Amino acid sequence: MTTPTASAPDVDLTAVVAEQPDPLLFATVSGAHLYGFPSRDSDVDLRGVHLLPVAALLRLREPEETRTRMWDRDGTEMDLVTHDLRKFVRLMLRRNGYVLEQLTSPLIAHTTDAHAELRSLVPDVLTSYHAHHYRGFAGTQWRLYEKTGELKPLLYTYRALLTGIHLMRSGELQAHLPTLAAEVPEAPARLAGLIAAKAAAEHGAAEVLEAEVRAEVEGLHAVLDAAQAGSGLADEPVAFAALDDFVVRVRRELAQG
Known part of the structure; x- marks a missing residue:
């Protein structure tokens, strides 16, 4: 039996990704398209991770860790939410299934090697909780x-x-x-x-x-x-050290050019 798969929205997301003010580690489609029941007029839920420059984390003002935007693009309602990498990883460690679904969504608008590495750590974040x-x-x-x-x-x-x-x-x-x-x-x-x-x-x-x-x-x-x-999943995430190293390393690579 062939298993049905998530269907991508009929809209070009390349320009949306290019418009973002900071580098994106990934951007994927979530919501009804990912869940397998979009309607003709479903909006496009685009989710991802942006990477703030180091200077933004050192200033007195709190950085913009979460960015939210809703708008209409060529007749399609767009809903974009991205988190800075550090905040996203913290959400991963809080047993937040929603962000893990975004990270592992097969509907990929933008990806990087860092995205692939972060996805590889998901099994060590999943818990019975x-x-x-x-x-x-x-x-x-x-x-x-x-x-x-x-x-x-x-x-x-x-x-x-x-x-x-x-x-x-x-x-x-x-x-x-x-x-x-x-x-x-x-x-x-x-x-x-x-x-x-x-x-x-x-x-x-x-x-x-x-x-x-x-x-x-x-x-x-x-x-x-x-x-x-009866689950065999762990009670606690075991990827804290690996994720901590990942956040520092990716931010350092951005700072170095």
Whole structure:
């Protein structure tokens, strides 16, 4: 069986990367395109890491460690967020699955050797406690679904829980919902239909019985709890020293030209 893959947005991101004021270690596409359920009018969530010059870190004023920009480009809504390398690595060490998904996204707008090296350290950052990240994210999205009745947060709920389950069991970070639906046995059969409906309307209503999806979501929470309890992942990241060396070395190389 051929596993579906994340689909890149139909927009040229080269110019967006070139416009950034500081060097980028990488820029990737996240959000619905990465998760495998973009609609025709989905925005493009571009995420990455910029590298501040050493002088910016030495001044009295706090540096711009996170940059956020939203704008329209040729009819497509763009959402760009980048962190300075040091902040991004700190987020990696805080068991933040979201930044790890950005780092490992196969939808790459810009890459470097440093990006490849940072990706290689991901296995030594993954822990059993990343289950808490996905459990919490799923809870936030479920409450949004309850409030709005929209399909998008419901799909985000399923995606987060299935990513957490798959990670606990396999040690692999997989954010693509169609792939997860094929690889996680407990994935609800309704997902294919929901994904197809989301492709037709970004903010469409979820045409489901809430009691049924509530039972499925509660069941997946229980599966995630069990998967975490039986996970072979470490309790703590083991890559702190390697990441510390990486941040210093990359910054030094920038300073030296």
